Amino acid sequence: xxVVSQHPSRVICKSGTSVxxxxxxxxxxxxxxxxxxxxxxxxxxLMATSNEGSKATYEQGVEKDKFLINHASLTLSTLxxxxxxxxxxxxxxxxxxxxxxxxxxxxxxxLTVT
Amino acid sequence: xxxxxxxxxxxxxxxxxxxxxxxxxxxxxxxxxFWYVQYPNQGLQLxxxxxxxxxxxxxxxxxxxxxxxxxTSFHLRKPSVHISDTAEYFCAVxxxxxxQGNLIFGKGTKLSVKP
Numbered sequence: 001x002x003v004v005s006q007h008p009s010r011v012i013c014k015s016g017t018s019v020x021x022x023x024x025x026x027x028x029x030x031x032x033x034x035x036x037x038x039x040x041x042x043x044x045x046l047m048a049t050s051n052e053g054s055k056a057t058y059e060q061g062v063e064k065d066k067f068l069i070n071h072a073s074l075t076l077s078t079l080x081x082x083x084x085x086x087x088x089x090x091x092x093x094x095x096x097x098x099x100x101x102x103x104x105x106x107x108x109x110x111l112t113v114t
Numbered sequence: 115x116x117x118x119x120x121x122x123x124x125x126x127x128x129x130x131x132x133x134x135x136x137x138x139x140x141x142x143x144x145x146x147x148f149w150y151v152q153y154p155n156q157g158l159q160l161x162x163x164x165x166x167x168x169x170x171x172x173x174x175x176x177x178x179x180x181x182x183x184x185x186t187s188f189h190l191r192k193p194s195v196h197i198s199d200t201a202e203y204f205c206a207v208x209x210x211x212x213x214q215g216n217l218i219f220g221k222g223t224k225l226s227v228k229p
Contacts, residue, residue, distance in 0.1 A: 004157075006157070034216075034217075041123075042221060042222075043204065043219040043220060043221045043222055044158075044204070044219045046216050046217070049216070093157050093158065095158075101146050101165070101208055102160070102163075103160075103217055104160070105150070105157040105158040105159070106157050107156050107157040108155070108156065108157045110155070
């Protein structure tokens with residue numbers, strides 16, 4: 001149980017275009033989902049907390065107009081990277097929360113901006 | 115606020131040898147503690163967690179971790195590792211209660227098991 005999927009697993013896009021990443025909780029309802037970014041050889045950095053039906057809460061230093069998050073249902077959250085640049089290339093991971101403390105992570109999406 | 119320190123960025127070991135991956139944390143409030151494992155090009159999987167009760171927690175694949183409050187540590191151990199244990203391991207901490215919020219990760223320890 002507690003499976004989270006992400007789509008796509010890999011995406012390559014050109015600089016200046018936008019990319020949408022989907023995060024789905026397959027067998028549970030997640031009122032809260034999180035979006036992380038993982039740099040090579042570094043830990044996960046929380047980008048934002050997404051609550052179903054309300055605006056996402058962004059961490060300091062994360063541009064909310066660049067990283068658009070929508071949590072339209074209890075099983076789906078999307079992250080749209082707008083006007084992507086090569087420095088946005090990274091591994092993006094989402095998670096869904098069950099209860100107060102347990103997070104279950106998706107398999108990640110590798111974004112490469114050329 | 116909380117922070118997590120994983121002292122070793124890489125740990126190479128031979129198959130069937132014991133291993134310990136170190137994790138220390140700091141926090142002004144009580145915490146929940148977690149170990150996650152990440153296989154290459156995959157997301158994180160929860161390996162084990164300490165919430166309360168017994169300070170020694172175990173996973174289904176032979177790992178264990180012990181919460182030591184006085185030393186603010188949550189080291190991960192396995193008495194005999196397999197090639198398949200090769201992965202990156204992340205220690206994480208979260209304060210109690212909604213306002214104590216987010217899961218804070220260490221920088222990870224890459225475990226390489228060699229035959």
